[in-house]
Amino acid sequence: MQQWYYTSGKKTYKDMEKTRARDRARYANDPEFRKKKRARTLARQEVRRGRIDIEPCTLCGEGGDNVIHHNDYNLPRDITWLCPPCHNAIHATLPTF
Numbered sequence: 127m128q129q130w131y132y133t134s135g136k137k138t139y140k141d142m143e144k145t146r147a148r149d150r151a152r153y154a155n156d157p158e159f160r161k162k163k164r165a166r167t168l169a170r171q172e173v174r175r176g177r178i179d180i181e182p183c184t185l186c187g188e189g190g191d192n193v194i195h196h197n198d199y200n201l202p203r204d205i206t207w208l209c210p211p212c213h214n215a216i217h218a219t220l221p222t223f
């Protein structure tokens with residue numbers, strides 16, 4: 127059990143490091159990415175503070191652990207709640223986001 131935990135934890139940590147390094151590079155070079163990141167951070171803060179409630183998926187009505195989708199990253203409060211599968215589906219049709 128402990129062995130399994132150790133191995134999978136190591137892999138996750140490595141992946142996180144890779145993602146973080148990529149994010150850092152984009153953050154430095156990509157103003158659009160900075161805008162998106164700020165919008166996401168702001169929305170998450172609002173959820174934590176209880177100012178935004180987690181809502182069912184706008185497309186399929188799925189409740190639970192839904193994610194925030196931004197229609198326009200210039201409008202951090204213009205958000206749509208989607209379940210992870212619908213969020214992936216919507217992004218597959220939106221090449222710019």
Ligand SMILES: [Zn+2]
Pocket residue numbers: 183184185186187188208209210211212213
């Ligand atoms: Zn959905």
Ligand SMILES: [Zn+2]
Pocket residue numbers: 194195196213217223
């Ligand atoms: Zn989205």
